[in-house]
Amino acid sequence: MSLTLKSIVPVVAVALAGPVLAAVPECGGPVTLGDGPAAVITTVANRPIGEACLDALIIDKAAEGAQYASHGAFVSVVTHQVDQWLEGAFIDVREAGELTSAAARSRVGKTLSVRVIAFNDFHGNIDGAALTLRSDPDGIFATTPSGARTGVPAGGVDYLAGLVRQLRADVPHSVVVSAGDLIGASPLNSALFHDEPTIETMNRLGLEFNAVGNHEFDEGRSELQRMQDGGCHPTDPNSCQGAQVGTPVPFEGAAFKFLAANVEDTATGAPLFPAYGIREFGGIRVAFIGMTLRDTPSIVTPSGIAGLEFRDEAETVNRLIGELRREGIEAIVVLVHEGGLAPGSIQRCSGVSGPIVDIVRRLDDAVDLVVSGHTHQAYDCTLPNAAGRTIPVTSAGSFGRLVTSIDLTLDRKSRDVIAAQAGNRLVDRTNFLAAATPIVPDAEIAAIVANYNALVGPIANRVIGSITANITRSANAAGESALGDVIADAQLRSTEDVERGAAVVAFMNPGGIRADFMFAGSSAGESDGQVTYGEAFTVQPFGNSLVVKSLTGQQIYDLLEQQWAANQPASGRILQVSGGFSYEHRFSPNQSSLGGSYVCDGSVTLGGVPVDRGATYRVTMNSFLATGGDNFSVFSLGTDQLGGEVDVDVLEAYFVSHSPVVPGTQDRIRRVVDCN
Structure with a gap:
C-alpha cells in the first residue's frame, strides 16, 4: 500500500463533509499494524474511509516505521487520528481502544x-x-x-x-x-x-x-x-x-x-x-x-x-x-x-x-x-x-x-x-x-x-575479417578451446620470424579471453560472419603486448605442471597453445587433486618431435604471463626477452591475412586416463 498518515486529514475531511464520489476501495481482513513477524493483528475489521482502507491510513506497511522519528511519534499520530475517526463515527469506542493499544504494542517507529x-x-x-x-x-x-x-x-x-x-x-x-x-x-x-x-x-x-x-x-x-x-x-x-x-x-x-x-x-x-x-x-x-x-x-x-x-x-x-x-x-x-x-x-x-x-x-x-x-x-x-x-x-x-x-x-x-x-x-x-x-x-x-x-564508432565498426562459424571460449574435456587455438596461432604467427623473436610455440592464458566470436555478429551494419575491430577488442581487452623468451624443455614441462599447482583454481588453469605443439595429461577437473604431476612424460611435442628437456626453445607469451601472472612463475624465468606488438593488434592482423578464420580443431591438448 502506498498511502501514509499524511493522507489521513484530507480523506477524513471529505468523509465528514458528505458522500464520497470516488470509487470505494475493496478492504478486507483485520487492521494490522506493522509488517512481518512483529506485526500486530487486531480484531478491528478493515474498511474504507474515503478513498483508502483503514489500515493503509494508519501505516504504510511497505516501509515499516521509516517515516516516524520514534515509536512515541507513531503512537501520538495514531491516537490523534483514532480520536477523529471516533468523533466521525467511523469506529466505535471498543475499536478505538484496540487500535490505540495495538499502536502502543507495535514496533512501528522502533525500527x-x-x-x-x-x-x-x-x-x-x-x-x-x-x-x-x-x-x-x-x-x-x-x-x-x-x-x-x-x-x-x-x-x-x-x-x-x-x-x-x-x-x-x-x-x-x-x-x-x-x-x-x-x-x-x-x-x-x-x-x-x-x-x-x-x-x-x-x-x-x-x-x-x-x-x-x-x-x-x-x-x-x-x-x-x-x-x-x-x-x-x-x-x-x-x-x-x-x-x-x-x-x-x-x-x-x-x-x-x-x-x-x-x-x-x-x-x-x-x-x-x-x-x-x-x-x-x-x-x-x-x-x-x-x-x-x-x-x-x-x-x-x-x-x-x-x-x-x-x-x-x-x-x-x-x-x-x-x-x-x-x-x-x-x-x-x-x-x-x-x-x-x-x-x-x-x-x-x-x-x-x-x-x-x-x-x-x-x-x-x-x-x-x-x-x-x-x-x-x-x-x-x-x-x-x-x-x-x-x-x-x-x-x-x-x-x-x-x-x-x-x-x-x-x-x-x-x-x-x-x-x-x-x-x-x-x-x-x-x-x-x-x-x-x-x-x-x-x-x-x-x-x-x-x-x-559516436567517438568510438568508426574504430569499433571497422570490419577486420570474417569467420565460418562461432568460435568460442568453451573448453573441451582436456581444457582446450577453439578460440584459444586461434589466438595462440595468431600470436605465434606474429613472433615466428627471426627478427620478431623466432618463436616456435605460443601460450595464451584462458582468463585473457573475455568473449566469443559469434557468426551472427552484433555490430550495426555487420553481415553474418563478419568480425569487427570492436568485437576483437572485446575478446582481448587488456592491451597486453607480446613477449618472446627462451625456455628450456624442462621449463616447458614445469610450466605445464603449473596448470594444476596448489595455487590454481580447483579445476586447474589450462594454457591455450599454438598449432604444432601438443601434449597429453591425466588431470580430471573436480576429481584430481591439485599439486600433482599430470603431464605424460614424452608426450610434449613440437611438430611431432618430442621436446628435449635439455634444449632451449623460443616461446611467445603476453606481458601479463611474462611476469608470472596467473601463478605461472616459470614464464618469469625465461631469458633473452624480446618485446612485440599489442595482442589485439596481432589478432586483427591475423584476421586480415587469414579470413575466413575457422574454429580451432581442439586437438592439441589430450586428456587420457593413464599415461602409457
Whole structure:
C-alpha cells in the first residue's frame, strides 16, 4: 500500500463533509499494524474511509516505521487520528481502544528501514544494446517464434540508473554500492577512454561506494588512483573527452569512494584506499567495508601492484569490528570482491560453493550483510558466519544486467540490523517482465553514452575479417578451446620470424579471453560472419603486448605442471597453445587433486618431435604471463626477452591475412586416463 498518515486529514475531511464520489476501495481482513513477524493483528475489521482502507491510513506497511522519528511519534499520530475517526463515527469506542493499544504494542517507529541497492562486475558495460540475460527456472527468457529460448535484453547504464531511481523512490533511506570490477576488461567504448565513461556515468547514477576488485588494477595502482582523484591520462590523447561528450574537463574522477580494506602499502602499512565508508540514516550509522580479492596478485600484471600487499578478507574484516564499535557503529555491511557458484535461480541459493562460503564462515557475528562478486554469478543466499548464525549473502551477476535490492530493518535502540530481505531485479530494457513498472532510462546518462559511442564508432565498426562459424571460449574435456587455438596461432604467427623473436610455440592464458566470436555478429551494419575491430577488442581487452623468451624443455614441462599447482583454481588453469605443439595429461577437473604431476612424460611435442628437456626453445607469451601472472612463475624465468606488438593488434592482423578464420580443431591438448 502506498498511502501514509499524511493522507489521513484530507480523506477524513471529505468523509465528514458528505458522500464520497470516488470509487470505494475493496478492504478486507483485520487492521494490522506493522509488517512481518512483529506485526500486530487486531480484531478491528478493515474498511474504507474515503478513498483508502483503514489500515493503509494508519501505516504504510511497505516501509515499516521509516517515516516516524520514534515509536512515541507513531503512537501520538495514531491516537490523534483514532480520536477523529471516533468523533466521525467511523469506529466505535471498543475499536478505538484496540487500535490505540495495538499502536502502543507495535514496533512501528522502533525500527528504521534502509534499502541497499547493489551490483557487481559491471566491467564498463555502459551500453546495453548488445547485452542480454539468460536465466534458469525463474523463467527470465524470451521465446522466439520457433519456441527456442533466448536472452532477454537487459542492462546499460542508462537503464541501470533508471531502475536505481525507481528503487530509491520507494523508500526514504537508501544507498547504492558496488562489489568491485566496476572497470577493467571493458568494451571498447569505455576502455578506449581508460574507463572514464564508466566513472562519469556512475557518478550520475548515484553510486556511493565501490569495493575495489582485481580488474580495477588492470592498468596499475597509479591509474586506479587517477580514477578516484580525476585528471587526464599522462600520455593517451583519448583521455579527457568531456568537451565532446558533455562531461567536465579535465576528467572529474569518481564522486563515490573506492574502498579496499585489505590492500596495504608495504612501505607504510596504510590501506591504499579507505577501509570503509559510513552512511547515517535517521541518526543510525551504517558501515560499508570494502574488500578486494585476496588473489589479485596472481591475476593482474605484477608490476602494476608492486609495493602492495593483499591480506585475507575475513581476517581483515574481523580486525575492523572493534574500531567500528568504538565509533558506535553496530550495523555492518561487507562489500567483497570474491564470490561463489550457485547453480539454479537468480533468486535462490542452490548448492552454493566456492571461496565466499569459507569467508563468511569466518566472519565475526557483527557483520550483518555480505554483498559479493567476482564469479559473475547471481544468487540470494543465507550462509553461516563464525557464530553459526546465517546472514544474507548476495550477488547480482555481471555487466549491470541485474541489481540486488536488499531491505535492512534496523533497531533504533540497538542501532543494529534485526532483519533483511533481498532479491535480484532485472534491468529490463523492453518491459519483458510486464508486471513490473517499466524502467525509464536516464536521459543525461544515455546522451553521454551515445556521445562516446559516436567517438568510438568508426574504430569499433571497422570490419577486420570474417569467420565460418562461432568460435568460442568453451573448453573441451582436456581444457582446450577453439578460440584459444586461434589466438595462440595468431600470436605465434606474429613472433615466428627471426627478427620478431623466432618463436616456435605460443601460450595464451584462458582468463585473457573475455568473449566469443559469434557468426551472427552484433555490430550495426555487420553481415553474418563478419568480425569487427570492436568485437576483437572485446575478446582481448587488456592491451597486453607480446613477449618472446627462451625456455628450456624442462621449463616447458614445469610450466605445464603449473596448470594444476596448489595455487590454481580447483579445476586447474589450462594454457591455450599454438598449432604444432601438443601434449597429453591425466588431470580430471573436480576429481584430481591439485599439486600433482599430470603431464605424460614424452608426450610434449613440437611438430611431432618430442621436446628435449635439455634444449632451449623460443616461446611467445603476453606481458601479463611474462611476469608470472596467473601463478605461472616459470614464464618469469625465461631469458633473452624480446618485446612485440599489442595482442589485439596481432589478432586483427591475423584476421586480415587469414579470413575466413575457422574454429580451432581442439586437438592439441589430450586428456587420457593413464599415461602409457
